[in-house]
Amino acid sequence: MNRRMLIPLAIFVALAGFLFAGLWRDPREVPSPLIGKPAPAFKLTQLHAPQQMLGTSDMKGKVWLMNVWASWCVSCREEHPLLVALAKENIVPIVGLNYKDEPAAGMRWLTDNGDPYTTSVMDRDGRVGIDFGVYGVPETFLIDKAGTIRYKQIGPITEDALRKKILPLINELQKS
Amino acid sequence: MIPELGHLALILAFLLAIVQGTLPIAGAARRIPSWMALARPVAQGQFLFIAIAWGCLAYSFLSSDFSVLNVATNSNSQLPIQYRFAATWGSHEGSMMLWVLMLSSWTLAVSIKSRHLPDEMAARVIGVMGLVSVGFLLFMLTTSNPFERLFPVPADGRDLNPLLQDPGMVIHPPMLYMGYVGFSVAFAFAIGALLGGRLDATWARWSRPWTTLAWSFLTIGIMLGSWWAYYTLGWGGWWFWDPVENASFMPWLVGTALLHSLAVTEKRGTFRNWTVLLAICAFSLSLIGTFLVRSGVLTSVHAFATDPRRGVFILAFLVIVIGGSLTLYAIRAPKVGVGARFDLVSREMALLANNVLLIAAAGSVLLGTLYPLFIDALNLGKLSVGPPYFDSVFVPLMTPLFFLMGVGPLARWKQASIPDLAQRLRWAAVVSVVTAVLLPFATGEWKLGVAFGLLLAFWIVAATFTGVRERLRSAGGGLPAQLRRQPRSYWGMVLAHLGIAVCVVGITMVKGYETERDVKMNVGDTVNVARYVFRFDGVVPQRGPNYQATRGTIVVSRNGTYVETLYPEKRLYNAGGNPMTNAAIDSGPFGDIYVSMGEPVDGGGWIIRVYSKPFITWVWFGFIMMAIGGFLALSDRRYRIQTQRDAVLPRGAAAKGAQ
Numbered sequence: 001m002n003r004r005m006l007i008p009l010a011i012f013v014a015l016a017g018f019l020f021a022g023l024w025r026d027p028r029e030v031p032s033p034l035i036g037k038p039a040p041a042f043k044l045t046q047l048h049a050p051q052q053m054l055g056t057s058d059m060k061g062k063v064w065l066m067n068v069w070a071s072w073c074v075s076c077r078e079e080h081p082l083l084v085a086l087a088k089e090n091i092v093p094i095v096g097l098n099y100k101d102e103p104a105a106g107m108r109w110l111t112d113n114g115d116p117y118t119t120s121v122m123d124r125d126g127r128v129g130i131d132f133g134v135y136g137v138p139e140t141f142l143i144d145k146a147g148t149i150r151y152k153q154i155g156p157i158t159e160d161a162l163r164k165k166i167l168p169l170i171n172e173l174q175k176s
Numbered sequence: 177m178i179p180e181l182g183h184l185a186l187i188l189a190f191l192l193a194i195v196q197g198t199l200p201i202a203g204a205a206r207r208i209p210s211w212m213a214l215a216r217p218v219a220q221g222q223f224l225f226i227a228i229a230w231g232c233l234a235y236s237f238l239s240s241d242f243s244v245l246n247v248a249t250n251s252n253s254q255l256p257i258q259y260r261f262a263a264t265w266g267s268h269e270g271s272m273m274l275w276v277l278m279l280s281s282w283t284l285a286v287s288i289k290s291r292h293l294p295d296e297m298a299a300r301v302i303g304v305m306g307l308v309s310v311g312f313l314l315f316m317l318t319t320s321n322p323f324e325r326l327f328p329v330p331a332d333g334r335d336l337n338p339l340l341q342d343p344g345m346v347i348h349p350p351m352l353y354m355g356y357v358g359f360s361v362a363f364a365f366a367i368g369a370l371l372g373g374r375l376d377a378t379w380a381r382w383s384r385p386w387t388t389l390a391w392s393f394l395t396i397g398i399m400l401g402s403w404w405a406y407y408t409l410g411w412g413g414w415w416f417w418d419p420v421e422n423a424s425f426m427p428w429l430v431g432t433a434l435l436h437s438l439a440v441t442e443k444r445g446t447f448r449n450w451t452v453l454l455a456i457c458a459f460s461l462s463l464i465g466t467f468l469v470r471s472g473v474l475t476s477v478h479a480f481a482t483d484p485r486r487g488v489f490i491l492a493f494l495v496i497v498i499g500g501s502l503t504l505y506a507i508r509a510p511k512v513g514v515g516a517r518f519d520l521v522s523r524e525m526a527l528l529a530n531n532v533l534l535i536a537a538a539g540s541v542l543l544g545t546l547y548p549l550f551i552d553a554l555n556l557g558k559l560s561v562g563p564p565y566f567d568s569v570f571v572p573l574m575t576p577l578f579f580l581m582g583v584g585p586l587a588r589w590k591q592a593s594i595p596d597l598a599q600r601l602r603w604a605a606v607v608s609v610v611t612a613v614l615l616p617f618a619t620g621e622w623k624l625g626v627a628f629g630l631l632l633a634f635w636i637v638a639a640t641f642t643g644v645r646e647r648l649r650s651a652g653g654g655l656p657a658q659l660r661r662q663p664r665s666y667w668g669m670v671l672a673h674l675g676i677a678v679c680v681v682g683i684t685m686v687k688g689y690e691t692e693r694d695v696k697m698n699v700g701d702t703v704n705v706a707r708y709v710f711r712f713d714g715v716v717p718q719r720g721p722n723y724q725a726t727r728g729t730i731v732v733s734r735n736g737t738y739v740e741t742l743y744p745e746k747r748l749y750n751a752g753g754n755p756m757t758n759a760a761i762d763s764g765p766f767g768d769i770y771v772s773m774g775e776p777v778d779g780g781g782w783i784i785r786v787y788s789k790p791f792i793t794w795v796w797f798g799f800i801m802m803a804i805g806g807f808l809a810l811s812d813r814r815y816r817i818q819t820q821r822d823a824v825l826p827r828g829a830a831a832k833g834a835q
Contacts, residue, residue, distance in 0.1 A: 005509050008453060009502035012460075016495050018550055019467065072562035074418070075548070100564045108694055111774060111783060126564075136551065137562070 035152060039066075039143045040131035044121035047098050047106055054095070054119050056147060063173045065094045065166075066141045067117070067157075068129065070101040071109035073137040079156030080113050086162065087116035092170050096120035099129050099137050142166060144173045179244050179323040182232025186323075189225035189280070190313040192218050196283075196306030200299035201371070212299035216287040219302050222309065223280040230277045233322050234264045242333050245326040246270060252335035254722035254750060262345040263336045268486075269322035274349060275466070276312050278357040279305065286361060286386075293382065300368030301361075308360055311493045319486045335722070338749045338756045344404030348397060352424055355394020356462045359427060361386040362434065363459035366452045367501055370508040375448050380441035383455065385815050387438060391431045392806030398424055399799035407759055412692065412770050412787045414795060417566045422545040423465030426538045430458040433534035436527050444589060446524055449509045450531070456505060460498040461538070467494055468545070519591040526584035533577040540569045578632040578680065581673055582639025586646070600646070604638035619689060629684025636677040640670055668809030672802045679798025685767075685791035692788075694774065698781040706788035708769060709733050715773075715782065723749040723756075728782065730760070730771050744773045744784075768792050 043055035067083060069076045087094055096117035098106045103122060110120070123129055132141065142151035151169055153161060196218040203211025233246070237260050242248040250267045251260055265274040283305045290298040316322070365383035369375045401421065406414040415421065434454040441451045467490045518524040544565050586600060612631035616622045647666070648658040695703045697712040704710075713729040725747045732739045742760035749756065759772035767790035774783030 005449075005506040008457075009499065009506055012498055012502055015464075015546075016491065016499070018546065019464075019491055019494075070562060072416075072564075074562075100562075104692055104694060108774070108785070111694070136548070 034149045039149050042128045047120035054121050061145050068097045068099050068139045070099045070137050071105040075156050076138045083116040084114040093118040098122050100126045178232050182229045183323040185225045185229040189222050192222040193306050193309040197310050201303035204296040204299040212295050215299045215302040219283045219287045223284040226280040237264050243329040245324040246322045248326050248330050248333045252333040259341050265349050266336050269320045272316050273322050278353045301364045304364035304367045348400040352397030355390050355397050358390025359459040362455040366455035370504050377445045380438045384438045388806050392803045395803040399796050403796050419545050422541050423468050426541050427461040429534050429538035433531045434458050440527050456501045521592045523587040523589045526580050537573045582635050585643045604642045608634035608638045623688050626688035633677040633680040640673050665809040665812040668805040672805030675798045675801030678794050682791045682794030689790045693786045696781050697784045705786045723747045728773050742771045744771045746773045
C-alpha cells in the first residue's frame with residue numbers, strides 16, 4: 001500500500017473526530033489573555049450618527065459592556081434577545097462594535113431585531129477587533145471604571161453566563 | 177390505514193435494500209451469475225416500495241390526515257394544495273423520504289441504462305447504491321419515521337413554516353436533492369471500479385454522463401435556492417454563505433472538478449486515482465452536508481428540529497461510508513497505475529490546475545463552514561465567520577481559475593507551447609482588457625473592482641470565441657456544415673463556460689453598483705433611488721387563503737413619467753409565527769427594482785426599503801446556461817450510440833476508441 005493514499009482517509013478521520021465532538025458541545029467561556037489588562041483604546045464613528053465619534057475615553061469612570069456584532073453573524077441572532085432584555089433593565093451601558101459590516105445592513109438589522117446599544121460604533125475594517133483579539137463574532141467584553149477588561153464572553157452570551165457571571169461581576173464593579 | 181401501508185412499504189424497501197447491497201457484490205466477487213443477476217430486479221422492486229411509501233406520505237398530506245404527527249406539525253387545513261404537496265418534504269422526516277426516493281430513482285435509472293455494462297460492474301454499482309440506501313432507510317425507520325401517528329388527533333395542523341410557503345418550495349428541494357443524491361452514481365461507479373480493480377478509461381466513460389446529469393440538476397437546484405432567498409427574505413441578498421447553502425455548494429465545486437477530471441481520464445487515461453478520489457469526495461460532501469443540516473451542530477437559518485441521536489446515527493453512517501471508501505481507495509488505488517505522460521504546459525496541466533483550484537475553493541468553504549465547530553470543539557467558544565471570510569478567500573481562487581478557463585480549451589493535449597497560446601489568444605486578451613477598462617465609464621462611475629470583474633468575464637467570452645472560431649475553421653466547409661460538425665458536448669462546454677462569464681458579470685455589477693435606501697415614509701413621501709422616484713401611497717389590508725396581509729402601494733416614476741406600481745406585502749399567517757415579508761420586484765435584463773416593507777413607525781408611516789440591483793438576474797441566468805450546457809452535452813450523439821458500440825467492441829478496444 002502506498003502511504004500517500006492514506007492522506008484522504010487521515011483528513012477524514014480528523015474531520016469525523018471534530019464532528020463527533022461538535023455533537024456534544026455547548027457554548028462555554030474561556031479565559032482570555034486580555035483579562036486584567038487595560039482595554040485597547042479606540043475612537044470610532046458612530047453607526048447612527050456618522051458625524052460623531054465615541055471612544056474608550058468617553059466611557060472612563062463607567063462600568064460598561066462592549067458587544068462585538070454584525071448583521072451577517074448568525075450566532076448574534078441567538079444572543080440578541082438577551083441583550084435587548086438587558087438593555088431594558090438599564091443596569092449597564094452597552095456599546096456595540098459593529099464589526100466588518102455595511103452601515104446600512106447594520107442599521108437595518110437593529111431596526112428588525114431591536115437595538116440594545118447605548119451607542120454603536122463602526123469598525124468597518126476590523127482594526128479595533130484585531131486590537132481586542134476578536135477572532136469571530138459575537139464576543140462581549142466587560143470593562144471596569146478604570147478601563148480594564150474584567151471579563152470576556154466568546155460566542156453568544158447565554159442566560160446562564162449572564163445571570164451567574166456577568167451580572168454579579170457588574171454589580172461588584174459598580175460598587176467599587 | 178394509508179400511513180401504515182407506507183410504513184410497511186418502507187420496511188419492505190429496507191429488506192430489499194439489504195439484499196441489493198449484499199448478494200450482487202458478493203456474487204461479483206465470487207463470480208456467481210445468479211447472485212449478480214439479482215441486482216436489477218431487486219433495485220427496481222426497492223424503487224417500487226419507496227415510491228409507494230412516498231405516495232402514502234403525499235396522500236396523507238394532501239388529505240390533511242392530522243393523525244399523522246408529521247402532517248400535524250407541518251401542514252394545516254387552510255394550506256393551499258400545492259404547499260400541502262410541497263410540505264411532504266418540508267420536515268426533517270419528509271426530506272429524508274425525498275432523499276431515499278431520489279436515491280432509488282437514480283438506482284432505477286442505472287438498472288435500466290446499464291445493459292451495456294459488464295455484469296460484475298453493474299452488480300457492484302447497483303450493490304453499492306443499495307448499501308447507501310440501507311443506511312438511509314435504517315436511519316428513517318429508527319429515528320425519523322415519517323408515518324408516526326399522533327393521539328389524540330388534533331383538530332388542525334400547526335402549518336408549514338411560512339418561509340416555506342412559496343412556489344420555490346415546490347421545485348427547489350427536488351432539484352437540489354436530485355443533484356446531491358445523483359453524485360451517488362459516480363460514487364458507486366468509483367467504488368465498483370475499485371472493488372473490481374479495473375480503473376481504466378471505460379470506467380470514466382460510464383460514469384461521465386451520470387455525473388453531468390447530477391451536476392446539471394444540482395446547478396439548477398442551487399440557482400433556484402439563491403433566487404428564492406433573494407425574493408423571499410426581504411433584504412435583497414442572493415447568497416448568504418449559510419451552512420446549508422455551503423452544504424450544497426461544496427459538492428457542486430467538487431462535482432465541477434470531477435466533470436473536468438473525468439474528461440481527462442476518459443480521453444487520455446491519466447488522473448485515474450485522482451478522479452476516483454474526486455468521485456468519492458463529491459458524494460462524501462453530499463453526505464457531510466446532510467449531516468450538517470440534520471444534526472444541528474451548526475447554527476443556520478435553515479436548521480430543522482434537531483436531535484443528537486440522529487446526529488450520532490448519521491455520523492456513524494458517514495464514518496462507515498466515507499471511511500470505508502477512503503480505506504478501499506488507500507488499498508486499491510495504487511494498483512491502478514499511472515496513465516499517459518504529459519508536459520508542464522498542456523491541456524492536462526490546465527485541467528489539473530482547474531481541479532486543484534476548485535478543490536481549494538471547496539476546502540475553504542468547508543473550513544469556513546466548520547470553523548465555528550472546530551473552535552467550539554477546542555473549547556474556544558461558538559463563533560460565526562461570515563461573508564468577509566468567504567469573499568476574501570474566493571476572489572484570489574477564482575481569478576486564476578477563470579483565466580485558465582480561457583486558456584485550457586485551446587491548449588493541446590499532452591504538449592502545448594506558451595508562445596503559441598499567447599499568439600492565438602492575443603486578440604482575446606486585447607479585446608477583454610480594452611472593454612473592461614472602457615465599459616465601466618458608461619455607468620458614470622469607474623470602479624477598479626468592476627473593471628477587474630468585467631475583465632475576467634470578457635476574457636472568458638473572448639477566449640471561448642477564439643476557440644470556437646479555430647475549431648470551426650479547421651472543420652472546413654461552409655458555416656452550416658462547420659457548425660454541424662462539432663459535437664453537442666462541445667457546444668455544451670461552450671455554453672457552460674459562457675454561463676460562468678454571464679454569472680461573473682452579474683456578480684460584478686450588482687456588487688459594484690447596487691444602491692439601497694431604507695427610509696421612513698409617510699403617505700405621499702417620495703424617495704430617489706437610481707434615477708427612479710418612488711412614492712408611497714399608503715397601505716391596505718388584504719386577505720390571503722391562510723394569512724392576513726398589509727399591502728403597500730409604491731408608485732414608481734422616472735423623469736416625471738409613470739413607470740409602474742409595486743405592491744410589497746407584510747404577511748401574518750393564521751397559524752402564527754413571525755410576519756413574512758413579500759418583496760415587490762420589477763425584474764429586467766439590466767437590473768431589478770426591489771421594494772420591501774420594514775416595520776410600521778409611529779404616525780402611520782412605514783420603513784420602506786428600496787434597492788436597485790443592476791444585472792442581478794444575470795447571476796441566475798448564468799447558472800441556467802451552465803445547466804443547459806450540461807444537458808446539451810448529455811444529448812451528444814456518442815451517448816445515444818454508446819450502447820451499440822459497447823456491444824460490438826471488446827473492453828480494451830472500447831477504451832481506445834474513446835480516444
